[in-house]
Amino acid sequence: MKTIKLALIGCGNVGKAFARMLRQKTDDICENFDTEVRITAICTRSKGALTDSRGIDTEHLDDQVFDGKKSAMEVIAEADYDVLIELTPINILTGMPAIEHIRDGINRGKHVITANKGPVAWAYRELSDLAAAKGVCFCHEAAVMDGVPVFNLAKETLMGCRITEIKGILNATTNYILNEMEKGVAYEDAVKEGQRRGFVEADPAMDLEGWDAAAKLTALMNVLMDVKITPQEIRREGIGAITKEQIDQAKARGQKYKLLCHGKIENGRPIGTVGPQLVGGDALFASINGTAACVTLTTDLMGDVSVIEHVYEPEIDQTAYGVLSDLLRILTVIEK
Numbered sequence: 001m002k003t004i005k006l007a008l009i010g011c012g013n014v015g016k017a018f019a020r021m022l023r024q025k026t027d028d029i030c031e032n033f034d035t036e037v038r039i040t041a042i043c044t045r046s047k048g049a050l051t052d053s054r055g056i057d058t059e060h061l062d063d064q065v066f067d068g069k070k071s072a073m074e075v076i077a078e079a080d081y082d083v084l085i086e087l088t089p090i091n092i093l094t095g096m097p098a099i100e101h102i103r104d105g106i107n108r109g110k111h112v113i114t115a116n117k118g119p120v121a122w123a124y125r126e127l128s129d130l131a132a133a134k135g136v137c138f139c140h141e142a143a144v145m146d147g148v149p150v151f152n153l154a155k156e157t158l159m160g161c162r163i164t165e166i167k168g169i170l171n172a173t174t175n176y177i178l179n180e181m182e183k184g185v186a187y188e189d190a191v192k193e194g195q196r197r198g199f200v201e202a203d204p205a206m207d208l209e210g211w212d213a214a215a216k217l218t219a220l221m222n223v224l225m226d227v228k229i230t231p232q233e234i235r236r237e238g239i240g241a242i243t244k245e246q247i248d249q250a251k252a253r254g255q256k257y258k259l260l261c262h263g264k265i266e267n268g269r270p271i272g273t274v275g276p277q278l279v280g281g282d283a284l285f286a287s288i289n290g291t292a293a294c295v296t297l298t299t300d301l302m303g304d305v306s307v308i309e310h311v312y313e314p315e316i317d318q319t320a321y322g323v324l325s326d327l328l329r330i331l332t333v334i335e336k
Contacts, residue, residue, distance in 0.1 A: 001034050004331065005053070007041035007079050007110075009072050009101050010087035011061070014115055014142075015042075017320035018085070019058035025324070033331045041079035043072045045088070053080040072097070076104045083330060085323060086114040092211045092231060095122030106130050106138065113326040115142035115319055120219035125228050137330050140223075142322025144170065144216045145293055148309045149325070154224050154297065161299040163224045166263040168295035169288045170216040172311065173200050173207035174239050174259040178276075179289045181247050182256065199291060209238035210259065210274045217261040217272050224297065225263065227270035237275035254281040258288070 008015050022029075022037060029037055038055035048068035050056060057064070076084060084105035088098050095118035102119050105112045106127065114120070119127060120143050131138035141151050154163060169175055173194060180190035191208075194200030206212050214234040221227050242257055250257055255278045263272045279285045284306060288294045296306040311318070 001030065001036055002334075003036045003038060004083060004334070005038050005040040005055075005081045006083050006085055006327075007043075007075060007081035007105075008039060008085050008087060009043050009076065010089070011042050011044050012087065012089075013316045014319050014323070015085075015087045016058075016061075017316045018087075018323045021317070021320050021324050022327075023059065029328075029331070033328075035331055035334075037327070037331075040081050041075050042066075043070070043075045049075050049079075051075065051079050072101060073104065076101055077108070081110065083111045083113060083327065085327075086112060086116055086119070087323070088116060090116050090118045090215070092118060092121075092206055092215045095119050099123045099127070102127055102138070103130065106134050106136055109134055109136060111137040111139075111330050113139045113323055113330070115140075115323055117143040117215050117219050120144075120222060121215040121231050122218075124219065124222040137333055139326035139329060140219075141326050142319045144219050145295065145307070145309050146311075146318035147320075147322035147325060148293075148307055148318075150220070150295055150307055151223055152325075152329075153305070153307065158297070158299060158302060158305065161301045163297050163299055164265065165298035166217065166220050166224065166261070166295065167285075167298075168217070168220075168261045169258055169285055169293055170261050170295065171207055171210075171213040171259055172291040172293060173204055174210075174213070175288065175293070176200075176291050177208075178239060178242070178247070178257050178259070181242075181244060182251060186244070208240055210236040213259060213261050213274045214272070217263055217274060220261075220295065221263040221270055221272055225265065225270065227265070229270045229272060233270075234272040234274055236273075239276050242276055250278055255279065256281065256286045258285050260285065 041051045043049045047066035049070035050066045098116045099119045177190040214231045214236045260277045291311045293309040
């Protein structure tokens, strides 16, 4: 039986959920891939690093002693692992330091998985080209819609199709707030309730101003449309200027406000926009309420293909599953 070793750079809620999921699926992975998967390195911003080539007991991390002096870059450069899993918090404005983490892992000849949209939005072409040159995988399914297989849908199921346009509702926070405002809840109260329930950040500006949606749209465009664009090039508008009166007027006309993302090629150039738009009550996007998300891919051969993520309460497990699915994909590649 083969052994595959993992290094987790970042072990917050997603990392812990992934480790738990991996423990649950250990027997299935052994049986289906003839492979034992061990987490041999973990690095967190608050505790430092923990390494053990024999495998780390992830069920009792709080009982173990971390090396507070060892940095993520040292772990990436020195630890014993085959797959680097990059789970650090996103920096939407630069993609760093996750880009550097991934670049260094690939340069060591390691497969890389990330749930961080920053590197895909800011440096996808560089990192994917580097991975191809090194003969390793660079996987990022969880970067945009948690575990929903958007990237792999295009790559594996829609083979031969060219994606000409991308439309979607990609930010749960703004979609939830607009939905609550339709019900008569004040903007500020909707934000506070989302924060109380744990899916709205303490500082929600990146969501409310459209930065998160812009980064997700950029990632989708870079990968699915084979362009090179950054979040700063997206024409972006948030939802802060939308008033209760506007929402009430739209509702009376059978319409809804949605923060819509739209990517296309125009005169040979990639054009991306994020902003609030009115949609008719019978349109697909009008039915995407609360914390759900949706993306529609326009293709040359299959027309429009839409994928909906039904989320009634945002779940970390969905993102963790996206990471696990990428790992299984790498195991399939290794097996071949």
